[in-house]
Amino acid sequence: MSMINYASREINCKLVYYGPGLGGKTTNLEHVYNKVAPGAKGKMISLATETERTLFFDFLPVDLGTIRGFKTRFHLYTVPGQVYYNASRKLILKGVDGVVFVADSQIERMEANIEAMQNLYDNMAEHGYDLTKIPFIIQYNKRDLPNAASIPDLQAALNPGWPVEDTARQRPLADPYHEGEFLVGRTQDGEWIERATYFEAVAVNGEGVFDTLKAVSKLVLKTLG
Amino acid sequence: MSGASSWSLAEADHDRIVVMLNAFLRESNARTALLVDRTGQMVATAGEPPEFDPTTFASLAAADFSANDQLARLIGEPEFGSLFHQGETASMYLADIARRVILVVLFDTRTTLGLVKLRVRGTVGDLSQVFTEMFARDGGAAPRVEQDFLGDAEDEIDKLFGE
Numbered sequence: 001m002s003m004i005n006y007a008s009r010e011i012n013c014k015l016v017y018y019g020p021g022l023g024g025k026t027t028n029l030e031h032v033y034n035k036v037a038p039g040a041k042g043k044m045i046s047l048a049t050e051t052e053r054t055l056f057f058d059f060l061p062v063d064l065g066t067i068r069g070f071k072t073r074f075h076l077y078t079v080p081g082q083v084y085y086n087a088s089r090k091l092i093l094k095g096v097d098g099v100v101f102v103a104d105s106q107i108e109r110m111e112a113n114i115e116a117m118q119n120l121y122d123n124m125a126e127h128g129y130d131l132t133k134i135p136f137i138i139q140y141n142k143r144d145l146p147n148a149a150s151i152p153d154l155q156a157a158l159n160p161g162w163p164v165e166d167t168a169r170q171r172p173l174a175d176p177y178h179e180g181e182f183l184v185g186r187t188q189d190g191e192w193i194e195r196a197t198y199f200e201a202v203a204v205n206g207e208g209v210f211d212t213l214k215a216v217s218k219l220v221l222k223t224l225g
Numbered sequence: 226m227s228g229a230s231s232w233s234l235a236e237a238d239h240d241r242i243v244v245m246l247n248a249f250l251r252e253s254n255a256r257t258a259l260l261v262d263r264t265g266q267m268v269a270t271a272g273e274p275p276e277f278d279p280t281t282f283a284s285l286a287a288a289d290f291s292a293n294d295q296l297a298r299l300i301g302e303p304e305f306g307s308l309f310h311q312g313e314t315a316s317m318y319l320a321d322i323a324r325r326v327i328l329v330v331l332f333d334t335r336t337t338l339g340l341v342k343l344r345v346r347g348t349v350g351d352l353s354q355v356f357t358e359m360f361a362r363d364g365g366a367a368p369r370v371e372q373d374f375l376g377d378a379e380d381e382i383d384k385l386f387g388e
Contacts (some may be wrong), residue, residue, distance in 0.1 A: 003232055003266050006372070011370070012266045032386075033297045040385055041281050047288075056288060059265075061280045068374045072381070075265065075284065089293040095264025155302030210386045217382050225375045 002097050002224060009070045013220045014095055019102035020112035021053070021081030024141040024203040028102060029060050029076055031209045036062055039066050054080040056088045074217055082117065090123045098135035098220040099124075100212055101196075102203070103158055105140050105148035110157060117158055128208075132162045135219030138198040139212045144205075151200070161193030169194075177215070238359055241267055245351050246271035254336035254342035256315075260352075261286045268326060275331070283341070283348040290319060290327050307345070309338065320345050323353040324362065 002013045017025040026046070033044045042061035049055050053198035057077050064072040081090040093099075101120060103113045124131045140154050146170055164170050164184060170192040177197060201208025213220045246258040250272045252367040257272040265287035267279045275282065290308065307320040318341050328349060332341055347371070354380045 003234070003262060003268075005234045005239070005265075005266075005268065007234055007236045007269070014264055034323065036385065043278055043314065045281055045285065056292070059281070059284045061284075062385070064378060064385060067377045067381060070370070072378060073280070075280070077284075087295055088292070091288065094264075094291065214244065214382055214386045217386070218379055221375055221378050221382075222349075224370045225372060 002220070004070070005220070009069055010073065011098040011224070012073050012075060012223075013217070014075045014077065014097045015100065015216055015220065016077040016092055016096045017076070017100045017102055018089075018093075018116065019081055019194070020104055020109060020116040021083070023081055023104040023109070023113075023116075024103045024201070025078040025081060025102045026054055026058050027203040027210070028139070028141075028201075028209050029058050029078055031203060031206045032076065032213060033060055035206065035210070038062075040065070041177075042142065047113075053082065054078055055085070057092050074220075076213075083115070083119075086119065088121070089119070089179075090126065093123050093127055093129070096124075096129070097223070099131065099137070100138070100214045100216050101138045101158070102201075103138060103140050105142045105154060106145055107147050109151045110149060110154075113154075113158055122158060132194070133224065135216055136196045137212055137216045137219070138196050139201050139203075139208060140198060141201045141203050141208075143200045143207075144202045151198075155195070155198065159195050159198060160194040164192040164194050168206065177211075232360070234268060234359075238355065241355055242269050242352065243271050243298065243356070245348060249330075249344055249348040253330070253332070253341050254343075255330045255332035255341055256335075257331040259283070259286075259331070261327045263287055263291070265323060266376060272331075284330050286319065290321070298312060307342075310339075318342065318345060320349050322349055323356040325356055326352070328352065366381075 017028055019025055032039060034131050040063045045059040047056035052200045057079060060076040062076060077092050079092045121131055138159050140146060171183055175181040175183045183197060185190055199208045199212045203209050250258055259270045259276055260268040261283040262268055265284035267283040293305050293308055310317040315331060315333050320328045322328055330341055
């Protein structure tokens with residue numbers, strides 16, 4: 001729920017990093033925190049356990065600066081990935097403007113990814129939000145590991161696409177980030193489907209972190225226009 | 226979109242709210258009053274300017290309230306309408322406004338919890354009316370920004386997140 005405050009001339013947008021435990025959500029935020037210019041970021045808050053597992057959320061405000069008279073800010077949140085923290089996870093999604101799903105590419109984590117994706121759909125629906133209608137990016141993290149699943153396998157499992165019912169949108173839309181791939185396209189059965197934009201990442205050394213953030217924040221701003 | 230509904234705060238509404246908060250502070254002798262929306266964004270402040278980072282404060286206050294809402298449900302209550310956190314010198318009292326916003330009152334030994342609670346009750350009623358009116362008037366329509374804003378914002382994103 002982006003909020004435009006005309007009195008203080010501020011626009012705030014909420015981005016949530018979602019995904020299975022130990023997938024790299026907090027690592028994404030830490031990289032942003034370490035790389036963004038000091039004047040553009042607030043304090044990073046981590047509500048974590050003693051073993052540095054996220055208990056409630058991590059929070060990082062990032063300032064875009066003053067644009068056309070409005071101080072524009074993104075609030076970045078992560079959720080706890082561990083299955084049993086679902087109550088906290090659901091709370092963080094309240095008022096979300098854009099979602100990044102951080103998937104763990106390791107083959108062994110495929111089931112955890114699928115479970116977390118299902119959980120994301122369910123929790124969004126409980127808030128009355130439709131994940132196919134808000135800015136949504138998938139990040140396949142840990143691409144450097146030898147046991148990483150292939151991108152087609154990950155796409156088939158986590159980003160199979162949803163039907164495009166609006167006839168005006170039933171036309172091919174190329175994926176600007178991957179040559180020869182489509183965000184909106186037709187299946188072999190002739191059905192029009194749309195997929196979320198995806199990025200490959202190695203968050204631990206920062207690869208793909210800013211590509212993901214850039215893409216989701218631009219999508220969120222578009223919803224304001 | 227069927228995502229979260231956006232909302233905006235007009236200057237006139239903000240001014241009305243701040244007048245109410247200032248009146249509350251005078252009557253209660255509390256230090257600072259803050260309004261935070263349920264998603265963790267600061268809406269308005271009145272009284273002594275806070276020394277902490279308001280953005281961080283707002284996100285934690287909203288999370289605090291949401292977590293307690295869930296605790297309430299677990300024990301069979303629909304909600305906790307208010308919360309109290311007691312410190313040695315500084316304390317906080319949080320109250321729900323129309324299920325959309327949280328009033329956070331910071332106070333110290335210059336007043337008492339009893340007086341704060343008493344005065345909050347009236348202010349919650351007044352503010353609830355303002356917010357209910359505001360949301361009814363806007364009809365939940367998402368705020369819009371001008372096209373120039375989007376172009377400039379994209380440039381800033383490229384600069385800031387360009388590594």
